[in-house]
Amino acid sequence: MGLKIEYLLTKQQCVLYKLGHITEVESAVLMKDPKQHLVVPILDLQRLTVVSALGRGATGVVFLVVNEESSESLALKVILRDSIEKKRNGNDDQYKRVWFEQQALMCVKHPLLPRLRGVLSTDKVVGYAIDYCPGQDLNSLRNKQTERMFSDHLIRFYAAEMVLALEYLHNLGIAYRDLKPENIMIQDNGHIMLVDFDLSTKLTPKTPKASPPPTTTTLTKPDKTKRRRSLLQRCCDSGISPEESVVAVTKPESCGNSNSFVGTEEYVAPEMILGIGHDFSIDWWSLGIVLYEMLYGVTPFKGTNRKNTFYRVLTEPARLVGEATLLRDLISKLLEKDPVKRIGVEKIKGHDFFRGIDWDLVLTISRPPYIPSQLLDHGSEGKGGIKEIDVELFVQRIFQTTVECGKNQVDDEDTTNEYNGDKNVNKGVWVNGLDNNPCQTNIFSVF
Structure with a gap:
């Protein structure tokens, strides 16, 4: 032995x-x-x-x-x-x-x-x-801040590291698809670590080749010729009126996108809800949600239930309350509902919010803002x-x-986007011992 x-x-x-x-x-x-x-x-x-x-x-x-x-x-x-x-x-x-x-x-x-x-x-x-x-996760760290919100300089540091981690994954052809504070851990050296890849997928990176013109899906005019009803039609049957929405979403290029329907509901992008296919830009939407939550302490589209949350994601703008700042401008560009118009990695790194950052030196910072107890x-x-x-x-x-x-389920890789009422999407709960109640919803999950 x-x-x-x-x-x-x-x-x-x-x-x-x-x-x-x-x-x-x-x-x-x-x-x-x-x-x-x-x-x-x-x-x-x-x-x-x-x-x-x-x-x-x-x-x-x-x-x-x-x-x-x-x-x-x-x-x-x-x-x-x-x-x-x-x-x-x-x-x-x-x-x-x-x-x-x-x-x-x-x-x-x-x-x-x-x-x-x-x-x-x-x-x-x-x-x-x-x-x-x-250091636990980013939500745990946020709860330690004054009024449970981060300052702009703290957000800048953690946002820069999130950008670098996502850029690396995208260069490998991996769409992360579950960016949220619970999956952003703080290492012993103070730098972040993205965990939990069970909702990630492999996509073919976009090439500079010419591609057919993108098609546009408009919420007010669902395509009734499709054999399968879209998720939007099922939402409408459940009480969401299409007349209340005028948002148009451009379908991503057919090369290297996915029709899967996965994620955590408050962080899910419009194109995933619509089921029109998604690419790497879905992670930049989630980054916008995380930055909004770090700034305001809440997510921008949380509704009374899952259906209402999805409705708000599809129809309402993010309310960036307060004076105009570079951070709020970046968040607004990340939370662009049309994935084709949404800001990408190069423009993110070149945004004025990150002015002065040497991207090659971010990972070498020896004293991040928070060093957890060893x-x-x-x-x-x-x-x-x-x-x-x-x-x-x-x-x-x-x-x-x-x-x-029957709780705490994650949506399957479902190209038909089966709408399952108020079923939780990848909700984690605390494990308090053998007698814990796994039906209890909680924002903590790792891996």
Whole structure:
């Protein structure tokens, strides 16, 4: 057991392992990706000290753990094996998302993005780990500010890092699609880290080739010739009158866009709600929402329910209350409802709000505005954490209860944009223990 053996897994073996079908692998075995020259440790659940449950997302529970061999703190996402296999057999996309997230973690190499620090597999669960961020998320940091709002200079720093992280992902052909404060973590060095790639997707970057003229979808004139009813028509059937809206949205170019309907409702862009296809500009809309929330403490289009929120996204302008400033001007350009007219990365970086920023030096800042405490809070459990709790049972009980109450679901990769009433879209809840109520809505989710 003390001897470390290194395996060079074939492509087929890697696929089987990541899908959770290879279980007889010792913790000392390393998995290597020949293309990326990565060596990813295989973690042993029995050699991890569980400090606390950090939170949960749509697919799994995230634990703060300490690797007994290296003494490193890690954020470990644990997913039920049955949920992946059942979804896979049912032609659902959840297992694809788990697969894509691991692939994304293996290919990204950027100081503002997570590293894959290890994978694990048992008969009941699969999981993977990234570096733990002791500063928690951007919402947690916002709640520590005066009146729970950031100053312009703080927003400038974190906005610049978000721009750099998204630009890097877009250059890899990855649309992030779930930018929100809960997914923007604060690392131990004070810089941000974008986490949670299970709603991300691979798109073909736009090329300078000539393309057909873009078509325009107008909310007041839905295309009745389509075989499938659009999401807008279903909204209208639910009480939203098309006569109340005059917003026109230009359909993105057909090259390299997606028709998926995913995300968190307060951050979802108009083109995703309309189901006309979306490209990388969807992330710039979400950036505008995040900056608005950092400035005002609330999101701009939150309604009384999901349907009302979507209606406001489609029809109402963002109310930028206060004197005209460079930040408000940038936010207005990011929250342009027409994705073709929305500001892109080059104009974002060249905007006067970022005047004076040397983009090549942002990541080298040694003293960011906020440096979190380096001490782990083990709570009442002490240094030993809560290792006596059965992680497999913990996750199983939470997700079985979730299924029973029918809450906390994430919309599937649905090209028909099936409108499911007031179903939550990727809502996270706190994990307070085995008896927590997963039906409770909360803004915290990681991974």
